[in-house]
Amino acid sequence: MTKIIEFKNICKEFKIPEKRTGKWSTFLNFFKRKYKIINALKNVNFSIDEGDIVGYIGPNGAGKSTTIKIMSGILTPTTGECIIDGYTPWKNRKEYVKNIGVVFGQRSQLWWDVPVIDSFELLKDIYKIKDDEYKDTLKLLNEALDLEQLLPRPLRQLSLGQKMKCELAASLLHRPKILFLDEPTIGLDAVTKLAVRDFIKYINKVWHTTIILTTHDMNDIEALTNKIILIGKGQILYNGSFDTIKNKYANEKIIQVEFAKPYEKILLNGYELISHDKNVAVFKTKKDTEFHTKAFINEISKEYDIIDFSVNSLSVDEILARLYKEYELQEK
Amino acid sequence: MKNTYVSIFKMEFKGELQYRAKAISGIATQFFWGIMYICLYMAFMSSDSVDGFTITQMASYIWLGQSFFALRFPGIHKSAGYEIANGNVCYKFTRPINLYNQWFTEYLGEKLASTLLRFLPIIVIASLLPTNYALSMPVNFTAFILFIISLIIGGLLCVSISMFSIYLTFVTLSPKGTTTIVATIANLLGGAIIPIPLMPSAIQNVLNFLPFRYISDLPFRIYIGNISITHGLIQIGISLIWLLITIVIGKLLIKNALKKTIIQGG
Incomplete structure (x- = not known):
């Protein structure tokens, strides 16, 4: 070339x-x-x-x-x-x-x-x-x-x-x-x-x-x-x-969970809670932890009654926003 | 394959021809100003003539000025000024073409189209007005030919002086302000506001050493016979020299401006 x-x-x-x-x-x-x-x-x-x-x-x-x-x-x-x-x-x-x-x-x-x-x-x-x-x-x-x-x-x-x-x-x-x-x-x-x-x-x-x-x-x-x-x-x-x-960001997953009934407070080991509204919550995998479906279900169903959940990777835009943040490019 | 500048010229011409309402209202405006100027100077000219400049000659001088308004009024091309102010001019930088020549041709095209759309109706109506107010015939055929030649050079000179507005727009980024200044100076010193034969002789002598009176004063005075054929020929030569000088200065200024240009934003 x-x-x-x-x-x-x-x-x-x-x-x-x-x-x-x-x-x-x-x-x-x-x-x-x-x-x-x-x-x-x-x-x-x-x-x-x-x-x-x-x-x-x-x-x-x-x-x-x-x-x-x-x-x-x-x-x-x-x-x-x-x-x-x-x-x-x-x-x-x-x-x-x-x-x-x-x-x-x-x-x-x-x-x-x-x-x-x-x-x-x-x-x-x-x-x-x-x-x-x-x-x-x-x-x-x-x-x-x-x-x-x-x-x-x-x-x-x-x-x-x-x-x-x-x-x-x-x-x-x-x-x-x-x-x-x-x-x-x-x-x-x-x-x-x-x-x-x-x-x-x-x-x-x-x-x-x-x-x-x-x-x-x-x-x-x-x-x-x-x-x-x-x-x-x-x-x-x-x-x-x-x-x-x-x-580099492929490991990071966003998990949205729907519960059978609304919970006051939700805590989950190894996951970060991003948002919570009545019976829907969104989690993020913590750094350096790999997402595993079975482990996740086991963990969450210990305390909570879940109906449905979906797992998503970061969107391209989110990756970029992450990247900008990492290089401290975001205007404050 | 056609010549690039011929194509640019044609493009401007075509663009200008699209605006019929603009041309019609232009004619009406020019007519109004013509009548107003004639009445005004008639009131000042108590006797029939001032230093050999008669009222009939004055009327013709004013009407020619109104007929060829677009050709003698320095300004800026309708899009060039804004293009520089808002940064769209960056596209012009990416073309294999000399920018001075391009702007010159564009403006000349716009001016010529605008003149051709307007001058005839004004000339016809002004010729039909009562004596003292009317546009008379040229003094003789030779004068008429010299009038045409000097008018063409005057038009080119008007464009080359207008190019200073482009340079100043690069400096100030305000096309409106710069054109107003350039036009006011050129009009005042070129006899477009007060006909030069009506000015005191001391001032006339000074104006002879400036380029501005060669835009329109020279052709109009050849037409009405206020300048003899021999004098006219000499002065046409001088106007050619001025045309050359203004083009060279304009080119240098714009070359310099382009080097320093910064185009900001998106």
Whole structure:
């Protein structure tokens, strides 16, 4: 596998005006600004192989978007080196961006008041795409995303999901080698989300496009990739397979129990009570104890009369929340 | 495969043509301002002419200004300013294209479409008004040709001066404030508020050394015969130099702004 993206010791500092508080503060701020240095990225190192789909995850404000912006040539890092497909993004911007596609889930790249197809045609001319190549690409995108009916309509008339489909298509018209997706599924309904995920997988397969995506929806990650990079407070905390992380928490189980009659107080050896409401209680296995069904039934039926119970593993979201907590990334 | 800039230009043109109500209300507004300005300056011009600038010439000068309003009024492209303020401009960074050229072409397209939609009805109605209030014919055919040439250069100069608003928007993040400042300076010093022939000669001399009067004052005065053909030709040359200078400065400023840009949030 050849490495297509290499990030070496990238740091990014932002200088932002610091607001004073208290009496006369606005007045003072007007005349004299105090500045505060924020380290958005601290010595970030990673590399990504060609043809991979990589999930780039972390809590809000971790530095995900900053990284994407550096990779797409929008921001210049304070120090460090970054080679993507042989280019330094912020140095050879015009040459470099021909090979990349970018979608920012919360922004739009298409023209607001003209039909979508007109925007596509303009992008075709901006990227200088050959006629027959454009036709082929459009046909493929059309089939994969079902765009036929959307293309003649102005962007302003489309729903959020329809817009996202068009945005994705727009970023791929020039068949980029690398695709950056910054929260591509934000605000989408279930059906569209699935369609977008299928499409991302499809593009990766047919064109071998390297895809880097940031998201807060862990189902995106589960559906698309096993490779994740976890970033928090501007530092890379984990870079590897998602399964490893999942296995780490595989022992932890959540058990919901329904009793025949309500109990005042419930205590169970070896288990932690999470919630209790009348005749329903939820337990969690304690650290380093393995869950065993027979042992659990024996233990609980000693004192309580149970009707039913169910055992669940941690959801992906819970695993992530656990992970953030472990690295103390949660904002207080 | 078409030229990228031709396509951008066409796109803006198409977008602008969609707003018919905007064009119609624009025509009505321009007509109202035209009448108002003429009445105003008529009240000030007690004699028939001021330094050879007659009332009939004044009326024509005002009407041309209203007909070609969009082409002579520096502003900012309808989406460019907000794009910079809200960060959507980041998409422009990811295109293999020079941003200055793109904004220049976009704004030129918007201005031309908007002018073409409005100028004819105003010219026709203004020509039919009673003498002293009407738009007269150009003094002669040569003057008319020079008028067209200088108007085109003036339009380009107006766009290149408008590009300073883009730079200032990068600095202040307030497209409305910056365009107001740029437009006010350009309009006042370019004769769009008070026709330059009505200004004191000392001020006129100063304004000759600034780029602003080449936007609209020069073409309009060639049209009404207030500037001779020979003088007109020389000044068209000067306006070309100004066009070049403003484009070079604008390009340098925007290049510098792009380097420092930080795009925040999601």
